[in-house]
Amino acid sequence: MSLVRNFIEDWSRYRRSINEGGFHEYEHMWGMVIDLDKCTGCNACSVACYAENNLAVVGEEKFESGQGMHWLRVERYWDEPNIGNERVRDTQEHGGSFMPMMCQQCNSATCEPVCPVAAAYHTPDGLNAQIYNRCVGSRYCANNCPYRLRYFNFYSYYEDSWPSPLDMQLNPDITVRDKGVMEKCTFCVQRIRSAKNTAKMENREVADGDFQTACQQTCPTTAIVFGDLLDHDSEVHKLWHKFQTKLGTTKQKKDNPELRGYRLYEQLNTEPSVTYLERVRDV
C-alpha cells in the first residue's frame, strides 16, 4: 500500500508543481516589486548594495573588461524610434528607461543544476543561495545565467579594495570573498537571517516590514518593495495581485494596459521572484 501511496503523493506533487509553479513547499518566498515608473536611475541602490555586502571596488580598467562586482546594476535603455535623435535622447520622458538589475532569485534557476559542487542551491525560503566556502570557481553558473547577474572574483580584491581605515566599514555579517569565488545578490540574506532570529527569540513569525533590503531602504522614491509573497497581508503580495503578475507562467496574459507587471525573460521558464512594473509613457 505504501508503494501506491508514494506514487500518488509523487504524482500529486508533480501536478501541483505544474499548476502552482512548485512554490507550495516554501516556508517563506521572498519576492520583490520594482516600479520602473518611480525609478529615477539615481544609483543609490547600487551604492547601498556596495556598502552592505562588502562589494569590492575593482577600478576603471577591470570594470571596462567586464569584471565589475556590482550585485545591483542600473541598466539604461532607449526606445527604438529615439535612437539617433540626439535632442531627446537623454531624458527619461522621451524614450529612456532605467532598470535596476539584481539577482532575480529564479524559482527554477538555471544556475543551480549546473553547479558541480552544489554551492548554488535553493533554500526553503525561495532564495537562490550561493555558499561561498563551497564554491570552487568553475563559473558554470555565471555562464548559464540568462541575466548575467553572477560575478566572479578574478583577483584577491580584499587586499587593496579597503585600505587600512576603510576595512572598519566591512559588514561582519557577511564573508569577505576571496579569489576564485562566485558571488551574487542574496536579497540581503544577513538581514533576513537576523529578522528571523529576532522573531524566533520572541516566539513569533517574521512580519511584513520587520526588515528591509539595503536597496529598498535607500531608494528615495520607494520604487523597490520587498517582502514575503506567501504572506497575504504583505505589501509585495498585494502589489503582485494588483498588477496580476502570475507565478507558473511563461507569459503574463493581460488585456488591460494598466496591469504593468512583468518578469524578465519569462519565456525561458526561470520563474523569477522579481516583478518589474512597466514605465508609463505620456505619449
Next chain:
Amino acid sequence: MEAEAETCHPRPRRSLALSLWTAMMVVALILGNALLAKPSLADEIMTPRKQVPSAFSGWLDEDVGPFPGVVAPEGTYEGKDVEQPIEFPHDLHTATNKINCLYCHTYARRSAVAGIPPTSKCMGCHSIIATDRPRIKQLTEYWDKGQSPPWKKVHDLPDYVRFTHERHLKKFLFDNPDMTVERVDEVCALCHGDVTKMTVAKKQKPLTMGFCTRCHQANGGTFDCQKCHK
C-alpha cells in the same frame, strides 16, 4: 497439408494482447516509480536523517545525553595551551565558588557572541575580594591604567560561519523544561568541554562542520546551508 492448416489457424486477437500489455506496463511503471524514486540531492541536504523528538528523548536509553533533551555531539580535540595576560582560573570561579557562566559571559543569552566581560565586572568583586593575590594585583594595574587585559580568543570560528549563542541556549536551556539556569555549565560543556575543571580555557571540542552537523542531526537542527554559512 496439416502444417498449412495449422498456419492458417486464426491468431489470438491483437487488441486483447495489446491491452493486457499496456495494463502490465502501467503497473510496472507505478511500481517502478515507487520503488526507484530517490530523494533528490537537495532533499537529502535539507532533511535531517535522524530526528529525536525531545519529549521522548528521556525514554530511550541511547538518546540520553549529558542532560535530558539533548544528544551530545561526539568528538574531542586536543587544544593548545593559550597564554593569557592573566592566568584566569575558571575552576576556582565556577566549581569552587559556584558562579554561573552567564554571570560573566552575559551576552550569550541575548546575542550571537558570548563575549568577554568588561574589566569593571571583574573589579565589581575584586575591589574587595582577594586583593592581595598576585593575579588580582595585575588586574588592578590594568584597571588603574584604564585598560582591559588583552585576552586572547580561544574558540574562534572561521569568517564564513555564523553561530548564535542565544538560539542554542534558548533551545537547550530556556525552552527545555528539564533544565534550570543553574545547570547552564552543562549546556556550555557541549561545545566548550567541561570548563569547570580547567584553569585557563582550552579548546576541547573540534568545532568542525562535522561536529556541528552530527549534533544537528541528532537534535533536529537545521540543515539549510545558508542558515550557518554566510
